[in-house]
Amino acid sequence: MEKKVVKEIKKPKKTKRDLSTVTGMRDILPQDQKYWERVREVAKQISKDYDYERIDTPILEYSELFVRGVGSQTDIVEKEMFSFVDQGGDSLVLRPEGTASVVRAYIQHGLLNHTQPVKFFYEGPLFRHEKPQSGRYRQFFQFGFEAIGEDNPALDAQLILMGWNSLNDLGIESVIQVNSIGCKECREEYKKALVKYYKTKSKLLCENCKNKMGRNPLRLLDCKEEGCRSLREDSPQILDYLDDACKNHFMKVIGYLDELDLPYVLNPYIVRGLDYYTRTIFEYWAIDDVEGKNALGGGGRYDGLIKILGGREETPACGLAMGMDRIVAKMREKNIEVPEERIDVFVAQLGDAAKKKAMVMYENLRKNGSFTVSQAFHKDSLKKQLEIANKMRVKFTLIIGQKEVGDGTIMLRDMQGGVQEVIDFNKIERELKKRLEKYNEGAVIDLTQNEESENKIEMSGNISSEIESLEDQKEDIEEIEKLDLEK
RNA sequence: GUGGCCAUAGCUUAGCGGUCUAAAGCACUGCUCUGUGGCAGCAGGGAUCGAGGGUUCAAAUCCCUCUGGCCACCCCA
Numbered sequence: 001m002e003k004k005v006v007k008e009i010k011k012p013k014k015t016k017r018d019l020s021t022v023t024g025m026r027d028i029l030p031q032d033q034k035y036w037e038r039v040r041e042v043a044k045q046i047s048k049d050y051d052y053e054r055i056d057t058p059i060l061e062y063s064e065l066f067v068r069g070v071g072s073q074t075d076i077v078e079k080e081m082f083s084f085v086d087q088g089g090d091s092l093v094l095r096p097e098g099t100a101s102v103v104r105a106y107i108q109h110g111l112l113n114h115t116q117p118v119k120f121f122y123e124g125p126l127f128r129h130e131k132p133q134s135g136r137y138r139q140f141f142q143f144g145f146e147a148i149g150e151d152n153p154a155l156d157a158q159l160i161l162m163g164w165n166s167l168n169d170l171g172i173e174s175v176i177q178v179n180s181i182g183c184k185e186c187r188e189e190y191k192k193a194l195v196k197y198y199k200t201k202s203k204l205l206c207e208n209c210k211n212k213m214g215r216n217p218l219r220l221l222d223c224k225e226e227g228c229r230s231l232r233e234d235s236p237q238i239l240d241y242l243d244d245a246c247k248n249h250f251m252k253v254i255g256y257l258d259e260l261d262l263p264y265v266l267n268p269y270i271v272r273g274l275d276y277y278t279r280t281i282f283e284y285w286a287i288d289d290v291e292g293k294n295a296l297g298g299g300g301r302y303d304g305l306i307k308i309l310g311g312r313e314e315t316p317a318c319g320l321a322m323g324m325d326r327i328v329a330k331m332r333e334k335n336i337e338v339p340e341e342r343i344d345v346f347v348a349q350l351g352d353a354a355k356k357k358a359m360v361m362y363e364n365l366r367k368n369g370s371f372t373v374s375q376a377f378h379k380d381s382l383k384k385q386l387e388i389a390n391k392m393r394v395k396f397t398l399i400i401g402q403k404e405v406g407d408g409t410i411m412l413r414d415m416q417g418g419v420q421e422v423i424d425f426n427k428i429e430r431e432l433k434k435r436l437e438k439y440n441e442g443a444v445i446d447l448t449q450n451e452e453s454e455n456k457i458e459m460s461g462n463i464s465s466e467i468e469s470l471e472d473q474k475e476d477i478e479e480i481e482k483l484d485l486e487k
Numbered sequence: 488g489u490g491g492c493c494a495u496a497g498c499u500u501a502g503c504g505g506u507c508u509a510a511a512g513c514a515c516u517g518c519u520c521u522g523u524g525g526c527a528g529c530a531g532g533g534a535u536c537g538a539g540g541g542u543u544c545a546a547a548u549c550c551c552u553c554u555g556g557c558c559a560c561c562c563c564a
Contacts, residue, residue: 023555075561075563076562130562131561133557133558135563136562136564222562293563295563298564324564380521382523383521391525399523401522402522403522
């Protein structure tokens, strides 16, 4: 009691750390965004391919939703929820998972009147108050799919496929772990058998498992203690306890997986930590990961959940969620290349009059809509501007200076080869489009085949500021390369 | 909740009782080069050495406490 009071009074020390991220939460900086964007892109594509529609649910929900939905005996609800009582006295929680919220929305908005199944796609942050470690954060991100209102095993298989496809499209090899934990009825039978089996060996169990036995015997199976592990070898198998309907359903799911040629393993020991699952359950493990550590995603069927959360009728449903943080980590670990978006055109300017003209030109290009554009009008030095353009890895730079303003021209610089040409101000959009088409067609523009070669001007950059007109582009390139080498 | 490891510029690290007014590489800023990026050279800014206390003539360095981080268990994404 006294300790508690002391704890409350204790003022945090004023250190640099106090103003950093909250434990277990992190910033995703601009330089890392490309991975996340790629993951979102793939998730979105998969959702379209299989007709899952986007839904966004609030991050805050009433605690009751998860206590009832996920189960009061689960780790998530027992000790991992970020919960608090708000000013109005409501008990709220930062959502620890996505499915319960989606089901809540389905019920609340009467979506049982839509064509079934209703198929949802979501993506966003979840919160669990666990001790952070590699691949585990207190705020983490998932994307997921839920199909509510249908019990056909084809749906289970297709969802399993969707998760696998997501990983595969991102270049991550994974193996699917599948199991069935039956319906409420056959699971009860199985639990009884499990308890009966373990009771005779209870002396050999670890403390934790002894505890689990009375409350959630299924979880005896995924204990990693030596003793408990060897015991499970001879333990009753869930598959032997499935009733005909459940067994039949599961066999069909497996049949589809075979037909789709998916790499899966029947794993009778995956159990999942949420109470709402029935029948099919599955996880995705990276091909090179140690058993079950940092699963990349998982899901299963939850035929009972809709009723539990107040739905009018028994409504079958199935879903999955993928861990985006872990997927990103895996992509980096595997050095998976993420195509970086290159900006098409950078507008550089030199001198006051030119800057004005450049700003207008920039707006025109931007509104045109067929290019991605960038600039650095806050810089006066051309050198600086080209440096910035280079760091942005832009494809082409337009240069407007005194001379160009006078002539009504503009200089177009190909940032890869460094070749420049003078172009009529009014033709610039058309010329740009032409160059970009060539660029996008593949690789470097072949300079020798360019018709307007008389207009070409080659600059040897830092060597000389003198403008030389060159006739033979090929020779010129060689010269540049030589210079580069010498340097 | 339990255990192990760690904490020095934005990042990666060196220094492990006095030679530290804390060093290097990368990054950043400027100059060489006021009309030309990618290369190079030079210069510069940036660190109360996580915080507090102690030992000592002397602490980034040794000891204690706290805080934070990473990793593992548990569980999962």
